[in-house]
Amino acid sequence: MDYKVLYRKYRPDNFSSIIGQDYMISILKNAIKNDKISHAYIFSGPRGTGKTSTAKVFAKAINCLNPTEDGPCNKCESCLHFKENADIIEIDAASNNGVDEIREIINNIKLAPAYSKYKVYIIDEVHMLSTSAFNALLLTLEEPPKHVVFILATTNIEAVPITILSRCQRFDFHKIAISDIIKRLNYVVSNENIKIDSDALEEIAYISDGGMRDALSILDQLSSTSEKITIEDVIEHFGSVSKKQISDLYQLILQNDVDNFDKMMKKFKELAIDYKVLIKKLLEKIEEEAIFSKKNSEYQGLSYQQLKEMAFELADISNYVNISIDPYLLIEITLLKYFQNTMKEEIKTTKLEPEDQKIISREINTKSMTNIKTPDSVVSENNEEESEIISREIISTPETYDELIKVRVNNCFVNAKKEYLQKMKELWKTFIANLKDKNLLNLLVDCNVVTASDKIAVLTNLVDGTANLINGKLKDIEDKFNKESKTEYKFIALSENKWNEEKQEYIINLKNKHEYQYMEEPELKEVTENNIDNIEKIAYDIFDKEKIEIE
Ligand SMILES: [Zn+2]
Numbered sequence: 001m002d003y004k005v006l007y008r009k010y011r012p013d014n015f016s017s018i019i020g021q022d023y024m025i026s027i028l029k030n031a032i033k034n035d036k037i038s039h040a041y042i043f044s045g046p047r048g049t050g051k052t053s054t055a056k057v058f059a060k061a062i063n064c065l066n067p068t069e070d071g072p073c074n075k076c077e078s079c080l081h082f083k084e085n086a087d088i089i090e091i092d093a094a095s096n097n098g099v100d101e102i103r104e105i106i107n108n109i110k111l112a113p114a115y116s117k118y119k120v121y122i123i124d125e126v127h128m129l130s131t132s133a134f135n136a137l138l139l140t141l142e143e144p145p146k147h148v149v150f151i152l153a154t155t156n157i158e159a160v161p162i163t164i165l166s167r168c169q170r171f172d173f174h175k176i177a178i179s180d181i182i183k184r185l186n187y188v189v190s191n192e193n194i195k196i197d198s199d200a201l202e203e204i205a206y207i208s209d210g211g212m213r214d215a216l217s218i219l220d221q222l223s224s225t226s227e228k229i230t231i232e233d234v235i236e237h238f239g240s241v242s243k244k245q246i247s248d249l250y251q252l253i254l255q256n257d258v259d260n261f262d263k264m265m266k267k268f269k270e271l272a273i274d275y276k277v278l279i280k281k282l283l284e285k286i287e288e289e290a291i292f293s294k295k296n297s298e299y300q301g302l303s304y305q306q307l308k309e310m311a312f313e314l315a316d317i318s319n320y321v322n323i324s325i326d327p328y329l330l331i332e333i334t335l336l337k338y339f340q341n342t343m344k345e346e347i348k349t350t351k352l353e354p355e356d357q358k359i360i361s362r363e364i365n366t367k368s369m370t371n372i373k374t375p376d377s378v379v380s381e382n383n384e385e386e387s388e389i390i391s392r393e394i395i396s397t398p399e400t401y402d403e404l405i406k407v408r409v410n411n412c413f414v415n416a417k418k419e420y421l422q423k424m425k426e427l428w429k430t431f432i433a434n435l436k437d438k439n440l441l442n443l444l445v446d447c448n449v450v451t452a453s454d455k456i457a458v459l460t461n462l463v464d465g466t467a468n469l470i471n472g473k474l475k476d477i478e479d480k481f482n483k484e485s486k487t488e489y490k491f492i493a494l495s496e497n498k499w500n501e502e503k504q505e506y507i508i509n510l511k512n513k514h515e516y517q518y519m520e521e522p523e524l525k526e527v528t529e530n531n532i533d534n535i536e537k538i539a540y541d542i543f544d545k546e547k548i549e550i551e
Pocket of ligand 1: 063064065066067072073074075076077078079080
């Protein structure tokens with residue numbers, strides 16, 4: 001069977017056979033119905049999502065002599081001769097830079113269409129045009145004759161000049177939903193009498209990643225080699241990984257079977273399993289387990305917290321896995337963290353957390369007390385130094401940390417740079433090596449510097465409790481560090497979990513071109529009216545209310 005047969009054969013010839021882009025199709029249909037055809041459209045979106053197909057159906061429909069509700073009639077003169085119609089001009093900007101073609105457009109554009117109502121120019125991968133071709137195109141887009149329609153298509157809208165975009169009606173094509181692809185594949189296999197197991201068909205939809213063209217190509221290839229397509233065929237030929245394999249992998253983690261886990265990961269690599277599919281499937285497994293763990297009190301797997309952490313770490317890998325030498329290795333190392341030996345350690349540290357919190361709050365409570373004057377102590381005034389210590393401890397409540405973390409991480413992102421991070425890592429290493437204060441050393445020894453600007457460095461620690469303890473001693477840490485390194489750095493600590501969330505947000509913001517602006521830091525709070533209430537409440541437990549006066 002010819003490789004592209006199915007894909008060509010099932011290329012949409014009316015609007016209802018374009019899958020998964022209902023919203024845009026309805027707008028185009030309305031435009032035809034109301035005779036409001038724009039002179040320029042731009043279709044953007046991933047490959048195989050129907051941009052060119054839609055362009056062709058639309059071009060056919062606006063030239064059709066008897067258009068129907070569903071677009072072209074496919075029976076009239078115009079429809080029947082669409083393929084050889086000289087008024088439909090297709091240009092693939094990917095195969096050449098297009099200057100000559102665009103020049104030709106300009107030269108011929110004034111000529112009326114030879115056979116049809118509209119001359120339609122479909123320019124595929126328009127972002128590949130050279131600058132001079134774009135400039136030439138721009139001229140024609142500025143004042144196009146009435147009988148001309150441009151349909152530009154691109155997989156990279158960011159690379160299309162804004163001057164072009166502003167003259168086009170824009171349509172964003174999105175990846176086609178798996179359920180829609182399954183529906184279409186089912187239609188094709190029953191029409192073509194192809195024998196395929198339903199899980200194999202779903203797997204094809206899955207690995208085609210929202211592209212109908214890929215889904216049909218895969219189906220095509222498999223149907224030419226197998227009598228009946230099974231899930232094993234799909235996995236073997238298209239670098240996928242089955243649900244069972246993912247489930248086995250998870251079991252190996254739970255059973256602490258490092259050897260077989262390692263073997264399995266190596267096998268994935270050997271089979272060239274698509275690592276993106278692998279990560280995606282692992283994430284789905286994690287979601288499944290997380291839901292199961294919440295529903296069953298006797299759930300034996302990893303804790304919800306660990307699953308969440310694992311999900312964030314895997315998602316994180318997929319952000320830079322493209323440039324890494326061996327993505328399988330990164331995935332393996334990430335998953336190894338969740339083997340039992342490490343789990344024990346983590347459980348131990350996690351258990352410390354509530355204790356740590358108690359210690360902090362006990363400290364706050366006792367120190368706060370010293371600032372409350374019972375009638376007896378009114379005579380002995382607090383000295384300045386002591387009240388400063390008190391207010392510093394009062395700011396160290398978990399709520400204030402959250403605010404401070406938010407602000408300092410944000411301010412660090414304003415001009416975080418790789419070279420600052422490298423320099424800071426060096427300075428931090430020296431600082432830790434020379435640190436004499438044992439308590440501080442215990443607190444900081446497991447910290448990592450994860451990002452830095454010229455003013456702020458972000459530290460992470462495995463558990464929230466430790467990070468908060470560090471934040472309670474920031475002033476001390478900063479003083480010591482800056483004195484030794486002759487810098488003026490500020491620090492902030494957060495758990496690895498929280499950091500992963502911040503990182504995700506940063507990446508999203510980066511994509512949306514959000515610019516970070518400096519935020520003002522929350523002030524170190526003096527004993528103000530707001531926290532007097534709090535102190536009063538604490539004091540109630542110990543003193544008779546009548547005798548308390550708060551400064
Ligand atoms: Zn027609």
